[in-house]
Amino acid sequence: MASERLTERTADITAASPADAALLRSTAGLRSGTAHQGVVLLGGPSLVAGVNLFAFDTFTGRFLGSTNLGAYENIRHFAIADGVLYAGVGLGTNGGDSGRVLRWTGDRTDPFSFTEVADLPTQVADLTVHQGRIYVSTWPKAIVGAGVTGADGTGTGTAATGVGTGAVDTTDLASIWMSPLLADGEPGLTPGDAHSWTQVWSAAEYEPDPVVRRAYALGGLASYGGHLYWGTMHVPLQATALHLAVYPPKNQAQLAATVQNTQRAFVVFRGRDFDGADRAVETLYGESQLPAFDPAANGGVGGWQTRPTGMTPVYGGSGFNDPYNLYAWKMLVAGGRLYIGTMDFAYIALGGEMPAPETGATAVDPPTFGSDLWSFDAPGRPARAVDRTGFGNPLNQGVRTMVADGSTVYLGMANPMNLRTDPAGPLGGWELLELTR
Known part of the structure; x- marks a missing residue:
């Protein structure tokens, strides 16, 4: 960035060899990147199988080569702890079977050397360093074939959906996992630590509906002010589809109720002392109660009932009080502040048409188009909206990733409207933004 100019390096890969060019063509997207000890690594899922990686020399800019890690699927983020580089991956179709944390053991002469230091039941989404340990957030195990326990504690499901019966297993849910202390034994994590990680939180501690929680x-997590912060992600209509498969509606009214009661905006949590007796978890932005389905209600027809989450939000409602904020996609600490980038689904959900403003005592704030960026400016204070408009582009659906350079933050935006190319209107395609104080 010394020249403050972007240079496309695609030709470095495609001209290197037919094999490198073919690997790039088979990459669904370069969704993960890092720079460490003279090597830039870029990775993404293969359209065929595995994870594709590409390496560059940070000093000369020279392309070092590419490879396919066929044993893994999905790679999203890297983290550096005590001078060691780690990455989180998944296994199985779209990473839905299980997860691993990889330790990079390479260099510029061998940039694709890794060893497994965590064996987890679910795929890794993000990872961060907190008080001498690595913490990871995970996605749930693939829904098809997963056990779902009903609200009455009995197993439910149908063969047609592939949702089987069985007891609740919280390790299959979206969770926070904690590594052993990095200072124990050899420096950093080693293969001997792979089975010594601890699940310290799961979605079952908050979501009262056993199907929705699956x-x-x-998404993002970060260490800030002595606490670990993390947030949830809710793929549009995924919980609805799962609920309809497990509990098929008996009429149109029940269908409408399921659609309404399975929607969730993201929740922001904060926790501390996960390795001791004083463990504490707070809901900063969320709900004190949520709808849950009772299949035995109404004479066996089923019905929705409001049930407590067991949490009282400290600052406000889910999605920073915006029901269309579905992902707490990425968190980053820079300049003494904790930034949270969101995915805002309002533009797509509403077809780009802003609803008429509400009036009266029960009126709520109208939605905004474009992703949000929020900031906790100090521990103990509520979050502040830095921007709620996709930084002026309503097609910027999400803040997909962030990188800090001192107090300066670079934002990689998610914008799925790449066919919107009319200069007279908002433009589609991803954007790279610089945020300064």
Whole structure:
């Protein structure tokens, strides 16, 4: 960035060899990147199988080569702890079977050397360093074939959906996992630590509906002010589809109730002392109660009832009080502040048409188009909206990733409207933004 100019390096890969060019063509997207010890690594899922990685020399800019890690699926984020680089991955179709944390053991002469240091039941979404340990957020195990326990504690499901019966297993849910202390034994994590990680939180601690909680995923997490912060992610209509499969509606009214009661905006949590007797978890933005389905209600027809989450939100409602804020996609600490980038689904959900403003005592704030960026400016204070408009582009659906350079933050935006190319209107396609104080 010394020249403050972007240079496309695609040709470095495609001209290197037919094999490198073919690997790039088979990459669904470069969704993960890092720079460490003279090597830039870029990775993404393969359209065929596995994870594709590409390496560059940070000093000369020279392309170092590419490879396919066929044993893994999905790679989203890297983290550096005590001078060691780690990455989170998934296994199985779309990473839905289980997860691993990889330790990079390579260098510029061998940039694709890794060893497994965590064996987890669900795929890794993000990872961060907090008080001498690595913490990871995970996505749930693939829904098809997963056990779902009904609200009455009995197993439910149908063969047609592939949702089987069985007891609740919280390790299959979106969770926070904690590594052993990095200072124990050899420096950093080693293969001997792979089975020594501890699940310290799962979606079952908050979501009262046992089917909806299986659709929870986790996004960004960060260490800030002595606490670990993390947020949830809710793929549009995924919880609805799962609920309809497990409890098929008996009439149109029940269908409408299921659609209404399975929607969730993201929740922001904060926790501390996960390795001791004083463990504490707070809901900063969320709900004190949520709808849950009781299949035995109404004479066996089933019905929705409001049930407590067991949490009292400290600052406000889910999605920073916006029901269309579905992902707490990425968190980053920079300049003494904790930034949270969101995915806002309002533009797509409403077809780009802003609803008429509400009036009266029960009126709520109208939705905004474009992703949000929020900031906790100090521990103990509520979050502040830095921007709620996709930074002026309503097609910027999400803040997909963030990188800090001192107090300066670079934002990688998610914008699925790449066919919107009319200069007279908002433009589609991803954007790279610089946020300064």
